[in-house]
Amino acid sequence: MRPYYEMYSQEEIEMIYDAALEILADVGLEMTHPRALEMLEGAGARVDRKSNRVYFPTELTEKxxxxxxxxxxxxxxxxxxxxxxxxxxxxxxxxxxxxxxxxxxxxxxxxxxxxxxxxxxxxxxxxxxxxxxxxxxxxxxxxxxxxxxxxxxxxxxxxxxxxxxxxxxxxxxxxxxxxxxxxxxxxxxxxxxxxxxxxxxxxxxxxxxxxxxxxxxxxxxxxxxxxxxxxxxxxxxxxxxxxxxxxxxxxxxxxxxxxxxxxxxxxxxxxxxxxxxxxxxxxxxxxxxxxxxxxxxxxxxxxxxxxxxxxxxxxxxxxxxxxxxxxxxxxxxxxxxxxxxxxxxxxxxxxxxxxxxxxxxxxxxxxxxxxxxxxRSCEISPETLAVNAIAEVATGKKEYVSAPHTLKHLRSEERLRSKVFSYVSAQRWFENPTTLMQKTDDYLTQIKSGHEVPPLDDHVLxxxxxxxxxxxxxxx
Missing domain, CATH: 3.20.20.480 (Trimethylamine methyltransferase-like)
Structure with a gap:
């Protein structure tokens, strides 16, 4: 389980939480459904039928x-x-x-x-x-x-x-x-x-x-x-x-x-x-x-x-x-x-x-x-840190394209490939200036013409x- 970004302190969250409980207990909800009122009253809520309000004790809410x-x-x-x-x-x-x-x-x-x-x-x-x-x-x-x-x-x-x-x-x-x-x-x-x-x-x-x-x-x-x-x-x-x-x-x-x-x-x-x-x-x-x-x-x-x-x-x-x-x-x-x-x-x-x-x-x-x-970040291990590969390349061919370490990890280390975003050079783009929305529309057409959902059985239809x-x- 990775940690998530939290903007508010625990004390601030507790203040909001407690305020919400106070509102439910002291202000309550406006309700008129007879069966629901009976059920809530039986569960421990306080029902005021004259004002059509239901008040929720904190114990009931947290339960x-x-x-x-x-x-x-x-x-x-x-x-x-x-x-x-x-x-x-x-x-x-x-x-x-x-x-x-x-x-x-x-x-x-x-x-x-x-x-x-x-x-x-x-x-x-x-x-x-x-x-x-x-x-x-x-x-x-x-x-x-x-x-x-x-x-x-x-x-x-x-x-x-x-x-x-x-x-x-x-x-x-x-x-x-x-x-x-x-x-x-x-x-x-x-x-x-x-x-x-x-x-x-x-x-x-x-x-x-x-x-x-x-x-x-x-x-x-x-x-x-x-x-x-x-x-x-x-x-x-x-x-x-x-x-x-x-x-x-x-x-x-x-x-x-x-x-x-x-x-x-x-x-x-x-x-x-x-x-x-x-x-x-x-x-x-x-x-x-x-x-x-x-x-x-x-x-x-x-x-x-x-x-x-x-x-x-x-x-x-x-x-x-x-x-x-x-x-x-x-x-x-x-x-x-x-x-x-x-x-x-x-x-x-x-x-x-x-x-x-x-x-x-x-x-x-x-x-x-x-x-x-x-x-998903990346794997950090002695193998992926590549200390030996760095030493070999730095004192040898000075390039990693053909290095054994590159060939070993070429397919195992993930590289995201987008279906619509492009990372070509400006010169190549000007040769074929296709916009993002055009590529998105092309992909939409591809889905509509090529993707199939198995039909429901005839008796279900x-x-x-x-x-x-x-x-x-x-x-x-």
Whole structure:
């Protein structure tokens, strides 16, 4: 286990942690779901039904945090696409989630997403080695009431990677879980961890849980899906303007959500997902990435480790059209979050995650490969230190190209080879001035024409189609 970069002292992390516990105990969460109130009251929470608030004693909160596993498996369609979620797991990309547009960084064009675009995202994600999880997008060519069901169908048919199943309601989620069940074989198989999916449990900042969110949580618990808890809060809007303040409120919200989830199903896996934004008081606009937000994500990583729960964040960009800024944000965010020890990192989103870009996804995959190679460092041993080889060359031929030591290690010592970044001389580049985005687009074309995902069995496809038709009949 390698050490990770930690910006904050243990004392500072404890101050945030204690403030979050104080908020939960003294301010609590606003909730009205009758069954959840009964369950929480039975677990030791104080429920005030007149004010619709639930107060969480510190003992209960810490007991429930301890129930959540430190590490768990996120399953793909088959085991080769499984990956580990944990505080010290290998870094992975989660593709953009919830976006409504497809942005082409090479041609500088944008259009509303379609089911075909979602299938493209699934295929590209299937091909890229650093992508662990594929997020649901929002198609424009499906019924409005069941768009999330159509999105999941496109993903299930075109990727073997784990899927973050975004949903619009518990009624829709019922059908989405049936689709996963069709692919996985049975509900029992899903409960045992072979489910190809992850759920989502949201709080409305500040400190409010809706009834339908509870209904979704109960469905996730029934099927055994791990659950991401995104704290999507706006610094200066629905959270304090100070960075420490947003961390206190967000951590309290995460802790409260974890208590609810563990009360519904003890041991259900969760992530602390820092998805903060910042209100620009000078313009009224929203910043989706900034130096200040990255500093708060550094604290989220440490707070998650304090809670012994995996962290996740998102590398996105406020820019919807500038390739240069997109590359900067992706590189900075990916490298920084990997150094922080954030194992699952959202990506490929532009314009505050309103747009998905296949080019951004390919570039982030390359950046993550580069970052991981740096962190693998090198072997230090008497053989690799090459003292004898240095003596031989320094007193002999004066070159290492043909030296026995070079030939011995030529294939054994790793050298990263990028699929899109080039290191040719300026003179050679001017002879064939191909841009980075052009090479990325060429690689995208190569994936789309050459990568294949084994199709689902015919009876599974038919069952999925029947579920979609039933959902359309019931919900539209």
């Amino acid at each position: 429930c945090l301890a129930m959540a596993p430190e590490e768990f498996t996120c399953s793909g369609r088959t085991e080769e696409f499984d990956y580990t979620a944990g505080m010290y797991a290998d870094a992975r990309i989660r593709t953009a989630s919830g976006a409504i547009d497809r942005f082409d960084l090479y041609r500088n064009t944008t259009a509303r997403l379609t089911c075909a675009d979602i299938a493209e995202q699934a295929l590209v994600a299937d091909a890229l080695p650093n992508v662990g999880c594929v997020g649901s997008l929002t198609p424009s060519d499906s019924p409005r009431q069941t768009y999330d069901i159509y999105s999941l169908r496109s993903l299930l048919e075109n990727t073997r990677k784990n899927i973050w199943v975004l949903t619009s309601s518990s009624k829709n989620l019922f059908y989405q879980l049936k689709m996963l069940e069709a692919v996985c074989g049975s509900k029992e198989t899903m409960r045992l961890g072979r489910n190809q999916g992850a759920g989502i449990f949201c709080v409305i900042s500040p400190l409010t849980i809706t009834d339908d969110e509870i209904e979704r949580a109960m469905l996730y618990a029934d099927y055994g899906l791990p659950v991401k808890v995104p704290i999507t809060t706006l610094m200066g809007g629905n959270a304090p303007y100070t960075m420490a303040g947003i961390l206190a409120q967000a951590t309290a919200e995460f802790m409260g959500c974890t208590v609810i989830l563990q009360t519904i199903k003890p041991g259900i896996p969760v992530w602390y997902y820092g998805l903060f934004q910042s209100l620009d008081m000078a313009t009224g606009g929203v910043q989706y990435t900034s130096a200040e937000l990255q500093a708060t994500f550094a604290a989220v990583a440490q707070l998650a480790r304090r809670c012994k729960i995996p962290p996740t964040t998102t590398c996105t960009t406020s820019s919807g059209c500038e390739a240069q800024q997109t590359i900067f944000n992706l590189a900075q965010g990916t490298m920084f979050n990997t150094l922080l020890g954030v194992a699952e990192q959202g990506g490929s989103g532009l314009d505050g995650n309103n747009a998905y870009s296949p080019h951004a996804l390919i570039l982030q995959d390359e950046i993550m490969s580069y970052t991981k190679r740096i962190l 038919k069952e999925i189609d029947d579920i979609v038709k039933a959902a359309d009949k019931e919900l539209t």
